[in-house]
Amino acid sequence: MAQIDPNEVADPAVLARIVEGRFDDPFAVLGPHQRGSMRHVTAFDPGAIEMAAMVGGKAHPLNPVEGCPGLFHGKVPGAEPYLLRGRRDGEEWLVEDAYRFGPVLGELDEYLLGEGRHQRLWQALGAHVIEHQGTRGTHFAVWAPNARRVSLVGDFNAWDGRRHVMRRRGATGVWEIFMPDLGEGTAYKYEILGAYGGLAQKADPVGFGAQHPPATASVVREIAGYGWSDGGWMGTRAEAQRIDRPISIYEVHLGSWRRKDGGRPISYREAAVELVEYARGMGFTHIELLPISEYPFDGSWGYQPVGLFAPTIRFGPPHEFRDLVNAAHKAGLGVILDWVPGHFPTDPHGLVQFDGTALYEHADPREGFHQDWNTLIYNYGRSEVMNYLTSNALYWLREYHVDGLRVDAVASMLYRDYSRAEGQWVPNKDGGRENYEAIAMLQEMNRLTYGEEPGIMTVAEESTSYPRVSRPVHEGGLGFGFKWNMGWMNDTLDYIKREPIHRKHHHHQMTFGLHYAFSENFILSISHDEVVHGKGSMLAKMPGSEWEKFANLRAYYGFMWGHPGKKLLFMGQEFAQGSEWNHDAEIDWACIGNPLHYGMQLLVRDLNAIYCATPALYARDCDGAGFQWIEANDAAHSIYAWVRRGGPGDPEVVVVCNFTPVERSGWRMGFPQAGLWREVLNTDAEVYGGAGRGNLGRISALPGESHGQPAHAELVLPPLSTLIFIKDDKT
Structure with a gap:
């Protein structure tokens, strides 16, 4: 077949660049082009030595272009669509020509x-x-x-x-x-x-x-066309996720919650049955999943994502993740995803130097490199990068009906000097340490998501005293719905891990959180971070004998559920797993065969049930009018007591904690009202693994001032215990 002079097709230099893969405007040359009344077709296929355009079953040969291997050109009459037929060494193939199609984007x-x-x-x-x-x-x-x-x-x-x-x-x-x-x-x-x-x-x-x-x-995944059947939940979600509603979150790493068939992780569809049934049975209101955006390294637990728009294939394709969300909603459970806009890994197939430049990240390592995690920091000041992140947040909420996003490592985003020594960071335009661009991105994310998807919730994992994290953007806040209470978690865990004899010296670690408890909409979180990297399990943190360890932890959970703030536990903590969390194996379900572990599981179930059924324990979680100390200063006996109040007409609740291994009998305690009070929870109950000491299910508060309250009662305070009393509305 005669070869064509390159000059008859295009500039020979351009053709050479096409052959070499260096030309940035191939549609200007390849595909069909009208010349006068005749259509000319140019095709490039480096694997072909012959090429023809097929129209209606008829072949129109394309001639090779001289000096340009794989490049063919010829006349193709008419305007009908054509196919390209290539040949080489007896092999033949028929393909559509991608270059005959016009643009799609409008x-x-x-x-x-x-x-x-x-x-x-x-x-x-x-x-x-x-x-x-x-x-x-x-x-x-x-x-x-x-x-x-x-x-x-x-x-x-x-x-x-x-x-x-x-x-x-x-x-x-x-x-x-x-x-x-x-x-x-x-x-x-x-x-x-x-x-x-x-x-x-x-x-x-x-x-x-x-x-x-x-x-x-x-x-390639088709993400359209899923048949959602969660309309009931979606219609009432806004009511279920208000700050005056009960929110108790079960935090889950899907890869290690359950293992199947000799060690593989549970699938989305299996979790849609097993995880949903378990979380609902335990009385949680929400499931929070550690990041499921695609990530290359299992050991990052998803916190170093590469594919922000792709549910990880580890547990199934996108529609099967939708099956999990749909099932949770039909069971009355919300689904929260951990979302990671703070950094991304340096894996070469990812965003790093994406187009040969620092496109998504800052070029200056003082702004663009995370020293703690050896990752890269987004350039939030670039409009396209901000757009990428904020639209990704909306994507999960809209395309997957996710109910909330918990934003990871917010503190690292807010401050330019986060975990950096002097001289290792670049001040903002005013010479300060605040990262104005990251702040603007978070505000825009919250404006967009709350505006476009009413009823959702966003949660900040933020460990500093940065103000107004959970206040609206138009009031100068970051716009989050809730904030993890990291200070409360650090203080109370430091206290509870101490031998009881030393607790009197650290008494106000348990009360300090009330000084700021209503400055934000807080979630009390005992997360995965507290049971990994040598920190031990929750049970292992507790001092004393085996019985004392369990009693301490039961009392601590009672303290947590009675304290203002929404609740979050990481998987395995609800039954006091003995070992530290291992992401490569399932949590230790077998330990539930031990009555003490099983008792802990029953306690968390009952705490959730009481919490969700008692407005005084949730309606004013974020309102100081719903809390009053009865006893905050008895360091010598490590005793705490307080009142929780809901709305008008809601029965009041009294919570009493004894954090010593000594039983207190005949202990006089103030109560806000005289009359009968039901002991609705006693962490020393036998069913939970305790000794069964307490107040036989109720007490009678008599008129007479005590602890600044108008009534009083004499209580039995079991060792290492929390008691919850609810006013009997019949008296």
Whole structure:
């Protein structure tokens, strides 16, 4: 077959760059182009030595271009769609020509992407299975503004970046291509010729699926068309997640909650049955999952994500994650995801130097490198990066009906000098340490999510005294719904781990939290971080003999559930697992066969039931009018007592704690009202593994002042115990 002079096709220098995979505007040359009344087709396939355009079963040969191996050109009459037929060494293949299809992204998408204000970023970028110009296929789009060229690669083109160079969309920095015949399950990456000439294959930052690690490619997933049946929950969610409602959260690492078939993690669909039934049976109101955005390293527990838009394949594909959320909602449980916008790992297939430049991260390591975790910090001041993160938050809430996001490591985002020595950080424009750009991103995330998805909740893991974390943005706050109370957790754990004889010297570690308990909407969290990295299990933290360890922990949980604030326990803590959490194995379910562990599990179940049924224990969790000390200063006996109040007409609650191993009989205690008070919970009850000492289920408070209260009663305070009394509304 005669070869064509390159000058008849295009500038020979351009053709040479196409062959070498260095040309950034392939649609200007490849595909169909009208010249006068005749359509000309140029195709590039480095694996072919013959090429023809097939129209209606008829072959129209394309001639090889001289000096340009794999490049073919010829006339193809008519305007009907064509297929490309390639041949080599007796082998023949028939494919659609990706370069015959026009753009998919519209002008509005292009404008919003260019501005960095596309709230539905995932609807424009990523891989979408669609029908385009009458053909079924997948549209791919990625932001890489400084790249010299971007190609789509996969098994479909032998991972050859020369074959499917994408279309640059003007000044937006976005590249796109429609690939006919590709669909669900296709593995792919973007091959990027970087700004300074380096070549890298990258996973899709907005990909909806990924290969199972250690494989690193993205996977096309159809995320539309799921048949949700959770309308009942979604219609009442806003009521269930208000600050005056009971919220008790079961924090779960799916990879180690249950193991199946000799060691594999539970799947999303299995969790939709087993985890949901267990959490509901235990009386929790919410399940919180450690991060499920795709991550390369199991040992990060998901806190170093690479694919922010992809539910990890470790437990199943996206629709099966939806099965878990749907099942939880039908059982009346909310689902919260841990979300990680604070940093990302340096894995080469991820966001690092994405287009050959510091695109998502700061270039200056004093701003862009996390010394604690050897990770990279997002450049929050870049509008496209802020857009990427805020739209990702909305994505999980909208596409997966998730009810809330717990934002990881907020303190590390708020301060430029977080965990940095002098000279290792860059001050803000005013010379201070606050990270204005990260603050703006968090505020925008909260504005967007609360505005677009009413009834959701966002939670900050924030360990400093930064003000107004859980106050609205328009009032100068960060806009979160809740904040983890890290100070309360640190103080109370430090107290309870001490031998009782020494507790009198640290008495106010247990009361100090009330000085700021209502400054934020707090969640009292005993999370995974407290039972890992040598910290031991909750049970192992407790002092004394085996019986004393269990009694201490039971009393502590009673203290926690009686204290103002929503509740959170990490899996295994509810039955006092003896060993530290190991992410590579399931939690120690077998220990429930021991009556003491089983008793602890029953206690947490009953604490949740009492909490959810008693407005005085939750309605004013975030309101100082709902709390009053009865006894806060008895350090000598390590005794604490307080009143909890709900709304008008709600029975009052009195909580009394004895944190010494000494029984106190005939102990005079003030009560806010005279009359009968039911002892609705006693952590020393035999059913929980205690000795059964107490007040026979009720006490009678008599008129007469004590502890500043108008009534009093003489109590039996079992050793290392918490008692909860509710006013009998019949008296």
